Amino acid sequence: MNTVVLPFDDAAIARAAELVRAGQPVAVPTETVYGLAADATNPQAVAAIYAAKGRPSFNPLIVHVSDLDLARTLADFPAPALRLAEAIWPGPLTIVAPLMPKSPIASLATAGLSTVAIRVPAHPAMQALLRAAGLPLAAPSANASGTISPTRAEHVLKSLGGRIPLVIDGGRTMVGLESTIVAIDDAGLRLLRPGQLSAEDLAALARVPFIASDSNRIEAPGQLASHYAPALPLRLSADSARDDEWLIGFGAIAGDRTLSDSGDLVEAAANLFDALHEADASGRSAIAVAAVPDNGLGVAINDRLRRAAAPR
Ligand code: TXA
Numbered sequence: 001m002n003t004v005v006l007p008f009d010d011a012a013i014a015r016a017a018e019l020v021r022a023g024q025p026v027a028v029p030t031e032t033v034y035g036l037a038a039d040a041t042n043p044q045a046v047a048a049i050y051a052a053k054g055r056p057s058f059n060p061l062i063v064h065v066s067d068l069d070l071a072r073t074l075a076d077f078p079a080p081a082l083r084l085a086e087a088i089w090p091g092p093l094t095i096v097a098p099l100m101p102k103s104p105i106a107s108l109a110t111a112g113l114s115t116v117a118i119r120v121p122a123h124p125a126m127q128a129l130l131r132a133a134g135l136p137l138a139a140p141s142a143n144a145s146g147t148i149s150p151t152r153a154e155h156v157l158k159s160l161g162g163r164i165p166l167v168i169d170g171g172r173t174m175v176g177l178e179s180t181i182v183a184i185d186d187a188g189l190r191l192l193r194p195g196q197l198s199a200e201d202l203a204a205l206a207r208v209p210f211i212a213s214d215s216n217r218i219e220a221p222g223q224l225a226s227h228y229a230p231a232l233p234l235r236l237s238a239d240s241a242r243d244d245e246w247l248i249g250f251g252a253i254a255g256d257r258t259l260s261d262s263g264d265l266v267e268a269a270a271n272l273f274d275a276l277h278e279a280d281a282s283g284r285s286a287i288a289v290a291a292v293p294d295n296g297l298g299v300a301i302n303d304r305l306r307r308a309a310a311p312r
Pocket residue numbers: 030032033034035036059060061062094096110113115116117121139140141142177178179181192193224225226
């Protein structure tokens with residue numbers, strides 16, 4: 001793929017919006033770092049982000065929206081979260097909140113979680129793209145997995161050149177560090193990822209206590225689950241269903257529901273979390289999954305399936 005670099009202007013935004021609406025990821029500056037943005041409501045577009053980054057695992061992504069009103073249609077913000085959003089957005093702050101019922105956000109963007117990380121970015125290029133595309137955009141940093149976050153268009157090109165269609169060049173990003181991520185309700189504010197804004201200052205703005213979290217206890221009850229896994233036991237590399245299993249198929253193995261009957265890994269990634277949720281709710285006593293090849297997006301799919309199959 002030929003990667004085009006366009007300076008930030010109306011024509012570049014119009015082209016980027018066209019690509020995003022067609023399900024492609026594009027690199028665009030935000031005030032923190034360059035993001036690799038794709039339609040958060042289109043599961044195949046979200047899968048394309050992972051394919052371009054070559055990430056070996058699926059993590060929930062940050063969903064970017066143009067304004068708080070739009071954010072409130074996607075997530076259910078408790079009152080202190082709204083106070084904070086009103087004080088800081090647009091800006092380098094991400095808030096994790098429960099997804100609205102029937103939210104259009106693709107399950108791959110939240111990695112199957114019932115919460116979503118949302119932010120309203122301040123950079124004029126990302127703002128213009130959000131408004132031109134008229135969509136929420138999932139956007140991790142625009143760099144290949146395992147490399148440092150890009151603060152200039154040249155960094156993006158060096159890392160993802162040939163793998164994405166477009167980079168919008170808006171010069172150097174101001175903050176240079178990913179957004180501060182918080183989870184917040186009446187009980188207090190928890191810091192999930194440090195950034196430029198300090199958690200103590202944010203808690204004061206939201207008028208709630210700052211809950212310092214001890215990193216050893218992140219997975220303890222009451223803490224935010226950072227990974228979705230099905231409740232039922234899961235068996236890997238199944239050729240057919242045994243006993244009372246719900247079979248998730250791939251390729252020639254049809255199953256009760258397939259990840260991709262044509263063996264397409266982008267389609268399989270796009271379907272993964274919906275298929276796991278459906279299997280979990282099937283009323284059967286266990287889940288089996290057909291083998292998925294361990295290349296390209298299959299690496300991230302298998303990482304998630306192995307974790308789901310591990311004894312808990
Ligand atoms: O500055 C930024 O935030 C950049 C620019 C491009 O906007 N974006 C960025 O996105 O860093 P991303 O998708 O790489 O951030 C993912 C982080 C991970 O640490 C992930 O665990 C956390 O957000 N996260 C996302 N959804 C979450 C959720 N529902 N619960 C807890 N953490 C979540």
